[in-house]
Amino acid sequence: MRTTFSQDLQAIGERVVADGLRRFGKPELQAALVALDPVTGNILAVVGGRDFRVSQFNRATRSRRQPGSAFKPLLFAAALEHGYSPVSVLEGLANIAPQGPDEWSPRNADGTTPDTLTLRAALLESNNRAASVLQQRVGSRPVLKLASDVGLHDLPDVPSLSLGTGLVSPLELTAAFAAFPNGGLAVRPRGILSVTDADGVTVFEDIPRAERVIAQETAYQMVSMLADVIDRGTGTAVRQWGIRAPIGGKTGTTNDFKDAWFVGFSSSIVAGVWVGFDQPETIGREAYGSKYALPIWSDFMRQALRSRPGDEFVVPSGLHDEPLCRISYLRAVEGCPTYTEYFKEGDQVPSRLCPLHQGTIKQRVRRAMQDFFTGLGKKVRGIFR
Numbered sequence: 001m002r003t004t005f006s007q008d009l010q011a012i013g014e015r016v017v018a019d020g021l022r023r024f025g026k027p028e029l030q031a032a033l034v035a036l037d038p039v040t041g042n043i044l045a046v047v048g049g050r051d052f053r054v055s056q057f058n059r060a061t062r063s064r065r066q067p068g069s070a071f072k073p074l075l076f077a078a079a080l081e082h083g084y085s086p087v088s089v090l091e092g093l094a095n096i097a098p099q100g101p102d103e104w105s106p107r108n109a110d111g112t113t114p115d116t117l118t119l120r121a122a123l124l125e126s127n128n129r130a131a132s133v134l135q136q137r138v139g140s141r142p143v144l145k146l147a148s149d150v151g152l153h154d155l156p157d158v159p160s161l162s163l164g165t166g167l168v169s170p171l172e173l174t175a176a177f178a179a180f181p182n183g184g185l186a187v188r189p190r191g192i193l194s195v196t197d198a199d200g201v202t203v204f205e206d207i208p209r210a211e212r213v214i215a216q217e218t219a220y221q222m223v224s225m226l227a228d229v230i231d232r233g234t235g236t237a238v239r240q241w242g243i244r245a246p247i248g249g250k251t252g253t254t255n256d257f258k259d260a261w262f263v264g265f266s267s268s269i270v271a272g273v274w275v276g277f278d279q280p281e282t283i284g285r286e287a288y289g290s291k292y293a294l295p296i297w298s299d300f301m302r303q304a305l306r307s308r309p310g311d312e313f314v315v316p317s318g319l320h321d322e323p324l325c326r327i328s329y330l331r332a333v334e335g336c337p338t339y340t341e342y343f344k345e346g347d348q349v350p351s352r353l354c355p356l357h358q359g360t361i362k363q364r365v366r367r368a369m370q371d372f373f374t375g376l377g378k379k380v381r382g383i384f385r
Helices: 008-024 068-081 117-127 128-138 138-147 160-161 172-177 218-232 294-307 361-383
Strands: 030-036 043-049 185-187 191-195 202-205 211-213 249-255 261-263 269-274 319-325 338-346
Touching: 008 030, 008 043, 008 269, 008 294, 030 172, 030 294, 068 117, 068 128, 068 138, 068 160, 068 172, 068 249, 068 261, 117 128, 117 218, 128 138, 128 160, 138 160, 138 319, 160 294, 172 269, 218 249, 218 261, 218 319, 218 338, 261 294, 269 294
Parallel strands: none
Antiparallel strands: 030 043, 030 269, 185 211, 191 202, 249 261, 261 269, 319 338
16 A cells, blocks of 8 residues: 655654643643645645544544634635735724634724724734625625635534634645645545555555636735735744745634644645644633644644745736735835735726825825825715715
8 A cells, every 4th residue: 555644744743743732731632733745635644633542533634623713714715716806905894893812913003993904914914803894795605615615514604604613624624725835726635545455456546636726816815915924924933933935824713712723835735733622622821823733833844844845936927916015005105115916817906105104205296196086086976975
């Protein structure tokens, strides 16, 4: 029998799970780790618990738990497939009630909740209000369809779907994330390549299967947004573990801190970690995915990338890039901290200049003209209402 498992990565996985749980000093706390090749779906490593000698239950494949915010990338990918761009703006966020524990909630200087966020900012902040509003705008059906296409079945059609209230296994959720680094393909996890009989005849062969579920352009936009989670959002602690490769990922935390997740990827590995108790109960005070699952994931990836280094993610030809202000997500002026945003055909590219930074005299004049005509347009529209 030929399997897909890597002995080296399996050993690393078992070691980092044991080491990570030992640091928390909670003997009953469990963890599961899964690593796959995002292109083929080949299972590279599976760790089902902290000690196989004590418990043979494989939590990586058989335990089904709520993913919390680790489900949000499926919602955002569905939105990008249905007319949104990474800088589409979600409004009215201050007018809805908080939806579960926010993993990272920067507030305005006066203590108020931001009323508007772009999709990119909402994902890197893991903003629950924004996710709820986005699900209302997109609708549950596209989200459930995409989730099913990538292997997450029987999820509830409820308003809290966007917050990860369905049940998934670590293997299922990790495989679902493969669609981002591999360019939009759903892969089926496989652990056995072939089986031969005593005469050397192949009696079973498992062929890799992949099916397009999102456009290449959408997949890359998600890679870019999930890379921002690592560089500026809830996953920034990953870099403190010495990982410098191009990567993306997402934290996940459930109500009452009963489950902690981190799922992420390079171009060569997609890996997921879950931490919790077998009988769901609160892990601890502020037991966010970034505190409990991320360190185990980071320790694994730091070592795994030595033998399977990740390349830069390739930008599809169907995307075009624009320099935007990293704070306002509008067209950059002189003085703006800039980043590169990627737009697919049909995406609305911001035309307004950033109002937060000074800019040149020419840019200030142009900005004043934009503001004048925008205000005039609002007045005209008001007359005809």
